[in-house]
Amino acid sequence: MKKIAVRNLRLCTKDCLCLYVCPTGATDTENSIIDTDKCTGCGACANACPSGAISLVPLSYPPQQKKEEKVLSRSRVQIRMKAEEEKIAEQIVAEADNDALCRLMSAVSKSARLVNEDLLRESGYMLPQSGNAHKILKELVDNPPSDDFPLETAKELLRRIPVNDSPDAEEAGKKMRKYRCKMCGHVFDAADGEAPVCPMCGASGDNVELIE
Ligand code: SF4
Numbered sequence: 001m002k003k004i005a006v007r008n009l010r011l012c013t014k015d016c017l018c019l020y021v022c023p024t025g026a027t028d029t030e031n032s033i034i035d036t037d038k039c040t041g042c043g044a045c046a047n048a049c050p051s052g053a054i055s056l057v058p059l060s061y062p063p064q065q066k067k068e069e070k071v072l073s074r075s076r077v078q079i080r081m082k083a084e085e086e087k088i089a090e091q092i093v094a095e096a097d098n099d100a101l102c103r104l105m106s107a108v109s110k111s112a113r114l115v116n117e118d119l120l121r122e123s124g125y126m127l128p129q130s131g132n133a134h135k136i137l138k139e140l141v142d143n144p145p146s147d148d149f150p151l152e153t154a155k156e157l158l159r160r161i162p163v164n165d166s167p168d169a170e171e172a173g174k175k176m177r178k179y180r181c182k183m184c185g186h187v188f189d190a191a192d193g194e195a196p197v198c199p200m201c202g203a204s205g206d207n208v209e210l211i212e
């Protein structure tokens, strides 16, 4: 799966190490945004960055993993319980007459929200590339739940991130192999069945070896 590097400008300390190590000049841009046309996804910049400001992200999202219906139905029960828990905690916060109770219930509410986010993600509702996330987002766009619902952002998500449950899922979910470049020593991934090319130095054929 092809990846590209992205830089978090808020973490970047401008020490320019990524400029020295990038073999294609993709990090050397006027606006500090990594040039995705030049980036080969070799990962050298991310390894060199002392601030953890660079991440490698897949160009296409992997398809949602299939879950057994009994797992999903159990998740739905937990999701409802956590949503209820969050609502009750928020009500107590609104009516609390002392600071300690207020802070405790705020923490309970946030904790319930975080657990619920994980449950929803695991159930496929927070993966913008999944069919069920698209369905629920489309329903919200058609009937916004409140005046402050971010309608334009939701529309943009639907437009930019297509469903990849199928048939592109097979392509996105291809098994990856690990290779080592005999020329520069770089270790990289390439999809099974595709000719591996070292993203660092461009070596291919007999100059790369399969290691996993
Ligand atoms: S991943 Fe490689 S090619 Fe892309 S910006 Fe980083 S060092 Fe340059």
Ligand code: SF4
Pocket (backbone or CB within 6 Å): 007, 011, 012, 013, 014, 015, 016, 017, 018, 019, 048, 049, 050, 051, 052, 053, 054
């Ligand atoms: S190496 Fe990291 S901290 Fe340094 S300029 Fe690049 S992104 Fe910024």
